[in-house]
Amino acid sequence: MMVCPAGKNSPNSSLPLKDASQGDTVKLMDIRGGARLQHRLAEMGLTPGTEFKVVSNSRSGPCVVLVKGTRMMIGRGMIDRVFVVRV
Amino acid sequence: MDGKKITVALAGNPNSGKTCVFNAITGGREKVGNYPGVTVDLKEGFTSCDGADLRIVDLPGTYSLTAHSLDEVVARNFIIDETPDVVINVVDSSNFERNLYLSTQLLELGVPIIIALNMADVAKSRGLRINIPKLSKLLGVPIISTVASKGEGMDELLQTAVATANAHDAAIGKLRAPNYGTEIEQHVRELAEMAGRFDVLSARPRWYATKLLENDEKTIERLRTIVGDDSERLDELLGAGQKLRRHIKGLYGDEAEIILADRRYGYISGACTETIKQTVEARHSRSDQIDKIVTNRILGLPIFAAMMYLVFQVTFLLGNPIVDWLDLLINEQLIGFLSANWGGDGILRDLVIHGVIAGVGAVLVFLPLIVLLFLGVAFLEDTGYMARAAFIMDGVMHKFGLHGKSFIPMLIGFGCTVPGVMAARTLDNRRDRITTILVLPLMSCGARMPIYMLILAAFFPAKFHTPMLWSIYVIGIVLAIFCAKILRLTVLRGEAAPFVMELPPYRLPTIMGLLVHMGERSWSYIRKAGTIILAASVILWVITSYPKSSEIERDYEIRAAAVQVEYQNSPDALEAKLGEIKAETSSRELQYTVAGRVGHFIEPVLKPMGFDWRIGTALIGATAAKEIFVTQLGIVFSVDDPDSESRTLQEKLQANYSPLVGFCIMLYCLISMPCIATFAVTVREAGGWKWGFFLFGYLTALAWIVTTLVYQAGQFFV
Numbered sequence: 001m002m003v004c005p006a007g008k009n010s011p012n013s014s015l016p017l018k019d020a021s022q023g024d025t026v027k028l029m030d031i032r033g034g035a036r037l038q039h040r041l042a043e044m045g046l047t048p049g050t051e052f053k054v055v056s057n058s059r060s061g062p063c064v065v066l067v068k069g070t071r072m073m074i075g076r077g078m079i080d081r082v083f084v085v086r087v
Numbered sequence: 088m089d090g091k092k093i094t095v096a097l098a099g100n101p102n103s104g105k106t107c108v109f110n111a112i113t114g115g116r117e118k119v120g121n122y123p124g125v126t127v128d129l130k131e132g133f134t135s136c137d138g139a140d141l142r143i144v145d146l147p148g149t150y151s152l153t154a155h156s157l158d159e160v161v162a163r164n165f166i167i168d169e170t171p172d173v174v175i176n177v178v179d180s181s182n183f184e185r186n187l188y189l190s191t192q193l194l195e196l197g198v199p200i201i202i203a204l205n206m207a208d209v210a211k212s213r214g215l216r217i218n219i220p221k222l223s224k225l226l227g228v229p230i231i232s233t234v235a236s237k238g239e240g241m242d243e244l245l246q247t248a249v250a251t252a253n254a255h256d257a258a259i260g261k262l263r264a265p266n267y268g269t270e271i272e273q274h275v276r277e278l279a280e281m282a283g284r285f286d287v288l289s290a291r292p293r294w295y296a297t298k299l300l301e302n303d304e305k306t307i308e309r310l311r312t313i314v315g316d317d318s319e320r321l322d323e324l325l326g327a328g329q330k331l332r333r334h335i336k337g338l339y340g341d342e343a344e345i346i347l348a349d350r351r352y353g354y355i356s357g358a359c360t361e362t363i364k365q366t367v368e369a370r371h372s373r374s375d376q377i378d379k380i381v382t383n384r385i386l387g388l389p390i391f392a393a394m395m396y397l398v399f400q401v402t403f404l405l406g407n408p409i410v411d412w413l414d415l416l417i418n419e420q421l422i423g424f425l426s427a428n429w430g431g432d433g434i435l436r437d438l439v440i441h442g443v444i445a446g447v448g449a450v451l452v453f454l455p456l457i458v459l460l461f462l463g464v465a466f467l468e469d470t471g472y473m474a475r476a477a478f479i480m481d482g483v484m485h486k487f488g489l490h491g492k493s494f495i496p497m498l499i500g501f502g503c504t505v506p507g508v509m510a511a512r513t514l515d516n517r518r519d520r521i522t523t524i525l526v527l528p529l530m531s532c533g534a535r536m537p538i539y540m541l542i543l544a545a546f547f548p549a550k551f552h553t554p555m556l557w558s559i560y561v562i563g564i565v566l567a568i569f570c571a572k573i574l575r576l577t578v579l580r581g582e583a584a585p586f587v588m589e590l591p592p593y594r595l596p597t598i599m600g601l602l603v604h605m606g607e608r609s610w611s612y613i614r615k616a617g618t619i620i621l622a623a624s625v626i627l628w629v630i631t632s633y634p635k636s637s638e639i640e641r642d643y644e645i646r647a648a649a650v651q652v653e654y655q656n657s658p659d660a661l662e663a664k665l666g667e668i669k670a671e672t673s674s675r676e677l678q679y680t681v682a683g684r685v686g687h688f689i690e691p692v693l694k695p696m697g698f699d700w701r702i703g704t705a706l707i708g709a710t711a712a713k714e715i716f717v718t719q720l721g722i723v724f725s726v727d728d729p730d731s732e733s734r735t736l737q738e739k740l741q742a743n744y745s746p747l748v749g750f751c752i753m754l755y756c757l758i759s760m761p762c763i764a765t766f767a768v769t770v771r772e773a774g775g776w777k778w779g780f781f782l783f784g785y786l787t788a789l790a791w792i793v794t795t796l797v798y799q800a801g802q803f804f805v
Binding site: 033035036037038039040041042043044045047048049050055056059062064067068069070071072073074075076077078081 | 151185342344352378379382384586590591
């Protein structure tokens with residue numbers, strides 16, 4: 001059986017934000033999107049290497065993160081494209 | 088310095104309490120100024136302090152000064168073009184780091200700045216201690232602690248503003264723009280030095296340097312216009328910018344704009360660690376608890392639907408009695424009074440009574456409904472629920488190629504399309520914004536209500552009124568969704584912008600805030616009534632009254648005289664016969680006027696929808712403003728007594744048309760061409776005449792197709 005390299009058992013490899021759980025503190029690694037999207041997020045405080053907290057992330061509600069003291073909602077379409085590692 | 092005039096611009100993030108500061112300073116008295124070169128209305132208010140007259144300009148709330156959204160472009164262009172004497176940067180002290188990002192960009196603009204550290208009370212209750220003198224020294228700007236909702240710190244803020252403006256150059260000299268770190272800082276300086284050699288850029292070389300490094304398209308465009316005559320040197324400057332961008336990307340692996348953003352946050356974080364002490368951990372516990380319920384995947388939508396229902400219910404429940412009262416006051420008492428007491432039958436009298444009052448009155452009567460709806464929207468916005476609702480709607484909206492935030496303009500569109508279009512400015516993606524604007528007229532605005540009311544009352548029993556009214560609204564929403572999808576697949580192809588939005592903590596709105604919010608939007612509706620509708624009423628009255636035919640008049644006199652002889656022994660029959668002739672004459676007169684002729688001319692196109700030339704003339708009126716349809720239909724049918732109440736108009740409609748035609752009128756008016764005000768605001772906000780004409784064309788075509796289908800199909804069943 002193949003083991004997924006980004007599986008939950010390997011703490012140091014990056015995972016999409018949608019797989020992070022509530023209460024995790026994570027570090028932003030990569031945003032797989034256009035330059036514009038990256039810039040927009042950078043201006044909201046999400047630059048590569050930034051650590052932030054996942055306030056809530058469940059299938060039943062929005063993904064809310066705490067970045068530099070501000071709560072931000074991130075749409076479901078985007079949480080697949082933001083890659084983080086757990087800290 | 089007596090009577091010295093000082094312009095103060097207010098800049099800050101959304102939710103920073105900027106509006107609150109504006110209201111506290113100006114006492115909520117504002118006017119919407121229109122600036123040449125700036126495509127957007129800015130709010131301004133006036134006050135005085137220390138012998139100086141202050142003009143306070145409220146810039147749109149933004150997170151940064153990048154050219155991503157129209158709001159940001161407006162804010163920064165104001166500072167660059169109008170060079171205010173001082174900028175007050177309102178910073179939410181409980182949300183410090185994020186808010187200072189904008190400040191770092193303002194520092195680069197080279198204008199005197201004051202920071203209003205707002206919501207000092209909230210920060211204190213969260214255990215934040217900010218060392219203000221130290222922070223002030225680090226950034227090189229005066230900092231005043233304020234609680235705008237209670238008016239605290241406002242006097243000091245204004246005094247500092249005046250003092251800073253008076254010491255303009257010294258204040259600029261003290262500014263400490265962020266340092267980007269040895270490597271990048273060196274490049275920024277190189278580029279700034281090159282930019283500084285152009286006279287027109289020398290006031291803020293550092294700003295242009297960073298914008299060139301960020302590859303800011305709007306700035307590059309601007310540079311091409313302002314230094315157009317020296318294109319060789321400009322190309323050199325732009326080339327140097329591109330070269331340095333590549334260099335930075337090679338060094339750090341990310342685009343320069345990301346690195347610059349990162350460094351700005353780094354600079355802020357450095358300033359924060361030196362000046363902020365957090366004694367208790369910040370908590371949002373209550374907001375989080377509420378959010379668990381209202382943003383829940385299963386409960387979220389029903390709660391949202393219930394909220395919307397409540398808003399509309401309250402609007403109609405409180406609004407309808409006022410509407411009835413106003414209707415009575417304007418359309419019966421005022422017109423009745425004038426008709427009775429203004430002797431003679433001069434042109435002016437007719438124009439004022441049947442043109443101006445009937446036309447503008449028809450619009451103003453519905454003002455209470457619109458004001459109440461805007462009050463409801465302002466309440467939802469100010470509490471912070473709107474941000475949650477945008478998220479809840481994002482899933483649904485996304486499927487149709489719209490953005491979660493699109494629903495806010497749409498909700499406002501139910502009141503009046505014009506402020507709805509303006510509310511679309513908060514969408515950062517151009518395609519999202521234009522799609523939203525293009526489908527907005529399908530949200531049935533308050534101005535269409537009089538049409539529905541008239542038709543429903545004329546053709547359908549009372550128990551069907553509410554469900555039919557709702558169905559019209561639903562048809563509009565369904566069509567909007569359908570059109571958005573089609574637009575996204577054709578003319579506005581491209582990916583919808585991703586959803587990222589700040590989640591503000593829930594707040595209890597202030598009464599002043601609610602009133603100001605509501606007032607702004609209501610005002611644009613009233614302004615429409617006072618200008619476009621007034622003008623349209625006059626024009627319409629003219630085209631439905633002229634040219635007059637002396638032949639028809641003579642004919643009438645001859646026939647009337649003949650009848651009088653014939654029926655001289657039975658007064659009842661005489662009166663009936665005279666009325667008949669008079670009605671026939673009026674109808675002929677109308678057909679002789681410009682409106683009648685145009686109506687006849689377009690009749691073949693209207694036939695498939697079941698409309699005749701009389702409805703045609705009313706539709707021409709509806710182009711000026713939807714509600715004029717009713718006025719115009721009234722004029723067309725008011726053959727013997729223009730002052731008749733709408734009950735008689737209803738009876739006349741009933742006698743002339745079938746309920747199917749009635750329904751088709753509602754349908755056509757829902758979909759068809761937008762009013763002139765919507766056309767104008769679309770041209771302005773979407774950025775081009777082509778969008779205005781596109782909107783006009785596609786909606787009219789859609790209305791014709793849908794109405795024709797319904798009418799033709801309907802004939803088989805009725």
